[in-house]
Amino acid sequence: MEKRVTFKGWLLPMLLLLPQVFITAAFFFYPAGQAIYQSLFIPDPFGLSMQYVGLGNFEYLAKDPYYRASFVTTAVFSGLVTVVSMGMALYLAVLADRLIKGSGTYRTLLIWPYAVAPAVAGVLWLFMFNTRVGVISWYLGLLGYDWNHVLNETEAMGLVVVASSWGRVSYNFLFFLAGLQAIPRSVIEAAAIDGARFWTRFRTIVFPLLSPTTxxxxxxxxxxxxxxxxxxxxxxxxGGPQQATTILVYKVYKDGFVGQDLGSSAAQSVVLLLVVGLLTVIQFKYIERRVHY
Amino acid sequence: MTIRTLLGGAALSLALGTSAYAQTEIQFWHAFTGRLGELVAEQVETFNGSQSDYTVVATHKGNYSETLNAGIAAFRAGEQPDILMVFEVGTATMMAAKGAIKPVYEVMADAGADFDADAFIGAVKGYYTTTEGEMLSMPFNSSTPVLWVNRDALSEAGIDPDTDLSTWQNVGDVLDQLKDAGNECPLTTAWQSWIHLENLSAYHNVPFATQDNGFAGFDTELALNGPVQVKHIETMGEWAKDGKFIYAGRRNEGGANFRAGECALFTESSAGYAGIKSEASFEFDVRPLPYWEGVEGAPQNTIIGGASLWVMEGQSDEEYKGVAEFLNFLSSPEIQAKWHQDTGYLPITAAAGELTREQGFYEENPGTDVAVKQMTTNEPTANSKGLRLGSFDQIRGIIDEELEAVWSGDKSAQAALDSAKERGDQLLRRFEAAN
Known part of the structure; x- marks a missing residue:
């Protein structure tokens, strides 16, 4: 049965909403508005002069083959990070769900990497794969493989994907495990009695029931x-080698804060905002239909 | 807070602050950490102890790019420091910011300070002065690329460690021998764009960009795809393919390989001296940067890297007086000579170089004057005065990307440099539009 809390009058609910509205306005609407405004100008870095260029910054981006390439890089990178981190997490969660002894320890250990900040995780992985002193690159060298992510684009992409997915596996694992444990045992047992093996049970019962979490x-x-x-x-x-790992948000930083080209940087932020908005809409409109709540 | 602690606090601040109230505070933002950071702190302390009118407060604001960004953000918020350290590639950005900076010659003139721009060595002065010879920012740490040699590695390969490495032709022969002897890292480099394109161009007296490398106006275009540059990058690309040149990264990652004794030859800033001296457990040597024999006008002179100090607009006259005094203190022969000897940065004034020589430093540390000679033997030409390009930090990023394509064999030298020019020119046009 659904529980509804109703307020008398308007004042209290408005008051309770206010902090969230304020935060959204201050940290989202205001900066987003600024970005849209700035994207119409080529300003000098110090803010001494602004030159209005209309949609010139966007035109410049549209014509830039490296910016278009960055879209592909971002798609590949995000796709890989999502698949790797969710796949790994689901696999581990299914295993941990079946554990009877010591599951608490496993869970704790698996959740640890989430506490590591991305920049620190990056440095950790960089140390392991450092072309000169890295442990893993040294072992790879023994096997006759010359690891060099400084020049090899595929290796560089692989390394940033693994480093980005690592901490994320923990986060996804938590949700998957909670999702798995919320599935009634009786349903699974009933299927087992009907003769469904593990894989069939997973495919036809567990995975669909897990879909909201997924x-x-x-x-x-x-x-x-x-x-x-x-x-x-x-x-x-x-972002290197060449531009192999320059994803959109990294390009915003590079053009804005290294290149001091704030107009282009602002225009890129606006594009990024639209892309993520669009992706979310697509996800809710099409993928959500397949979700069983 | 009780009355007691309040009174105690007041008494304490009175005791500590008697002089502080009379002193003008000068904010100085810099980009140095580690040993260099300590040395800057020492200079500031010496200055603060030497007089009682001003207190310089030095603050570390991150690496060069981050320091520049901090300065820009602070200016936009109206909280800029008095002095901001800006690396040489940010020079055009600062020069274009007319309302944000106060040129050093003006600061000196207003303060009535004794200041002679001609005291600085030509190549350093040229980088930071207008075409009329007015000094806009105060040179501080300047270095130039040289060739570092691991003598032990050469001996092991059966090569005379004193062999002539003054030309790239000779270096090529030595690389062959090193490779044949089984050396896994015959040559590596730091700062590839700075050394192998910017300095290469100046050293061979060919333009890196039109309009006198940007000194004559914002309507400049890159010219880094000329025959001299293409030939050099092409050769480096072949060396990379044969495992004779090992690429370690865009900044000075190669330094770790060299200091660990893995690499035989290393092109890096003269300011690599402090690190190499303290870490290298082999015999090393400094040589002038090699040049291509047969190119007319080579070797000309190399150009500088490093940073200069910019005075920001919007401070009180009193503060500017202090700034003038502090900047004069920093460029005094004693301070500069010590800085030069501690770090391997160039003595930026002729007097500091002279003092170092008198102190016998060059005799005790042979090779430490190589960089000075390399910069000062010839009078700089329009091609070797320096570079003044907008968005230059970003252009260097583009050059890094294109060079990586050559090292990995994806692109020919000509194609990569053509593409670098085309992409860099677009940024130069945007910079021109913004200023």
């Missing part, structure tokens, strides 16, 4: 890969 994680992870992986990219590759 959907939620899909949205959250894509947003993560778009924005929060900045620290990993910055510490490991700085």
């Amino acid at each position: 959907f939620f994680l899909l949205v959250v992870n894509i947003v993560y890969a778009f924005f929060e992986t900045f620290g990993v990219i910055h510490t490991i590759t700085s």
